[in-house]
Amino acid sequence: MRYMQVLLVLIFCSFLPDSSAQAVPGPTEQLKPTLNVLLDILLDPSLKGSEHKEARRAKIMGHVTQRFDFREMSQRVIGREWRSLSQEQQDYFQELFTKLLENAYIGKFESYSGQEVQYIGERIRDERAIVSTQIENNSQWLPVDYIMINKEAQWMVYDINIEGVSLVRNYMEQFKSILRRDKFDGLIKLLEEKNRTFE
Amino acid sequence: MISKKIFISFLFLVFIFGPVWDAPADEAEGTVALPRDNVNKEFDAFFDSEETSDPLESMNRVFFQVNDKLYFWILKPVSTAYRTVVPHSFRQCFGNFFDNVAAPVRVVNNLLQGKLAGAGVDFSRFLINSTVGVLGLGDPALHSFGLEPRSEDFGQTLGFWGLGEGVYLCLPIIGPSTLRDSVGLVGDGLLHPATYVLGTPQERTAYYSTDKVNLLSLHPDLYEDMKRYSLDPYISMRQVYLEYRRDKVKDRAVRNEMMTEF
Numbered sequence: 001m002r003y004m005q006v007l008l009v010l011i012f013c014s015f016l017p018d019s020s021a022q023a024v025p026g027p028t029e030q031l032k033p034t035l036n037v038l039l040d041i042l043l044d045p046s047l048k049g050s051e052h053k054e055a056r057r058a059k060i061m062g063h064v065t066q067r068f069d070f071r072e073m074s075q076r077v078i079g080r081e082w083r084s085l086s087q088e089q090q091d092y093f094q095e096l097f098t099k100l101l102e103n104a105y106i107g108k109f110e111s112y113s114g115q116e117v118q119y120i121g122e123r124i125r126d127e128r129a130i131v132s133t134q135i136e137n138n139s140q141w142l143p144v145d146y147i148m149i150n151k152e153a154q155w156m157v158y159d160i161n162i163e164g165v166s167l168v169r170n171y172m173e174q175f176k177s178i179l180r181r182d183k184f185d186g187l188i189k190l191l192e193e194k195n196r197t198f199e
Numbered sequence: 200m201i202s203k204k205i206f207i208s209f210l211f212l213v214f215i216f217g218p219v220w221d222a223p224a225d226e227a228e229g230t231v232a233l234p235r236d237n238v239n240k241e242f243d244a245f246f247d248s249e250e251t252s253d254p255l256e257s258m259n260r261v262f263f264q265v266n267d268k269l270y271f272w273i274l275k276p277v278s279t280a281y282r283t284v285v286p287h288s289f290r291q292c293f294g295n296f297f298d299n300v301a302a303p304v305r306v307v308n309n310l311l312q313g314k315l316a317g318a319g320v321d322f323s324r325f326l327i328n329s330t331v332g333v334l335g336l337g338d339p340a341l342h343s344f345g346l347e348p349r350s351e352d353f354g355q356t357l358g359f360w361g362l363g364e365g366v367y368l369c370l371p372i373i374g375p376s377t378l379r380d381s382v383g384l385v386g387d388g389l390l391h392p393a394t395y396v397l398g399t400p401q402e403r404t405a406y407y408s409t410d411k412v413n414l415l416s417l418h419p420d421l422y423e424d425m426k427r428y429s430l431d432p433y434i435s436m437r438q439v440y441l442e443y444r445r446d447k448v449k450d451r452a453v454r455n456e457m458m459t460e461f
Contacts, residue, residue, distance in 0.1 A: 104428035139341060164446020170438045173251070174431040190430050197427070 027129040027148045027155040028122045034067035035117065042112045060106055069156035070098045072149060076158065077172045081179060089184065096191040097171075103198035105167075129155060251441060252366045259369035263433045266374055270422060274415060282416040290416050292336040297410045298348070299328050299335025304390045308351035312359045317349035324348060350447075353390070354383025358448035367437055375440035 038060060041047060047056040074094040075082045082090065118141075120132040127150040134141040147159035147166075159168040178187045253259065282290070302325035309318035324340040331339045340346040357379050358364065365378025376384070388394055397403045415421075429435035 100428075108424075140347060163443060164449070165439050165442045169442070170429075170435055173438045174429060174434045177434055178430060187430075194430055 024153045026122060027124065027146075027150075028119060028131050030155045031067060031131050031146055031148070031157065032119070034063055037063050038109075039112065039114075039117070042109060043114055056110075057102065057106060061102060064106075067157055069149065069151070069158050070094055070101075072156065072158040073097065073101075073168050076168055077175050078179075079172065079176065081184065085184065093184075093188065093191075096188065096195060099195050100191060101167075103195060107198075130161075249441075249445065251437070252364075253437065254366055255368065259367065259437075260433055262369045262371045263436070265371055266369070267432075269372065274412070278412050278415040278419065281412055282419065285416070287417075290413055293409075293413045294417055295328065295332070295338045296335045297413065298338075299325060299332070300392055303392060304353075304387050305349065305351050307390050308353055308356045308387075309349060311353075311356045312351060314349070314351070317351065320346050320349050352383055353386030354380035354444070355448050356386075357383055358444075364441070364444070367441065369433075369437075375436055377441070377444070380444065 041056065041059055041063070046052070047059065071094060074090070074097050077097065078085070078093065085093070115136040117133055117135050120134060120143075122129055122131045129148045129150070131146040131148060132143070133146070134143045136142075143163055145161035146157045147161060148155045148157050150156075159166055161167070175187060178190060182190070285293075302321055305321040306318050306325070309315075309321060323344075324346050325335075327340040327344060327346070328335045328338055331337070331343075341348075354377075362379055364380070368376045368378060368381060370376050370381065373384070393403055393406050397406055425435055425439070426432045
């Protein structure tokens, strides 16, 4: 009798939605809406041109910060030394680094003119995932991979890989030698100077 | 005599500091399904950076500065003047021409890696573009037949067969390279028709310089953007070069293999 009860409970349970696997959308499903919104903003005629730059950037960054984890990126580019920094230092670094990425890369994306984006596939391992896409560029395909991390059911981008070249790792290598030479304060000074050149 | 000495001591340095031979890569050819362990290894490579060997950094930085000066004093002014005189569509055509002439390099290197399909694609591209594309000035193979070039060079071939990249080098005039890719450049030179068709070194220099000036005129912002976005352009360029080349050796096919299709 007891055996039957257990069996019934098991059968019942198997009909319940599997909360760990099914309820949470995968990395691609989470990334796609954000990218679509971003591409729409870039194509929006009312936001085009340098006179709308401020409004456009603000709108883009509003969406980017929901799916791109700048804290995670900051932590990674600094490396081991991150934990020895104070909360204020971490926050200020994140602010400067986010600004640098905004200046450097959103500026580049602004030349987007409706090229097709294809989703090639995704791969998940534990809490990390790669979403592979490609974008049309002069009738050839440019591979762009989004490296993501799962934080409380939210898949967040922490690196972009274009033709195998990682964005975060590039800065990581640069900062490594600057930190060794000029310490954290020197890095902050260089970042401030760099960001000023974009104004 | 002195230059020979420098060369030998240079090689000596390289062998002391940089492991040239890695363990042979156990990856199979692109389209073959990989065993699970290899897939996982490839997957991890996305997250963890490979070690960079740059024991000659101080020398490399000097050549980086030299190249930077050459860029702003010679290459850029020449390319800018050329760009204002020659319309974009012409420059595009010249670019196609230079690419088409180099077809033997790609075909042979595809063959050397056992990539018969790739060799076939590049050979067809050469035939189509040399005829329908009028001496390679057009690229109907891509635009009408959808045949994308399968760029392979001797550096990639050496990497495919398991030769490690060796130390990073920033060569004068040529720019970023590795020990393996420098050997590759020599090999590709031997496969390039210009080596045999053009008799004198001056003619070959003129040919390759025109190729480079034309290439730069098609991508005028590349170098300066890189400098603008980076805090240490030398390291940024080194990292871009190394990761780009590693990706090339690894092949898109392998990495797409490990992605689950929708």
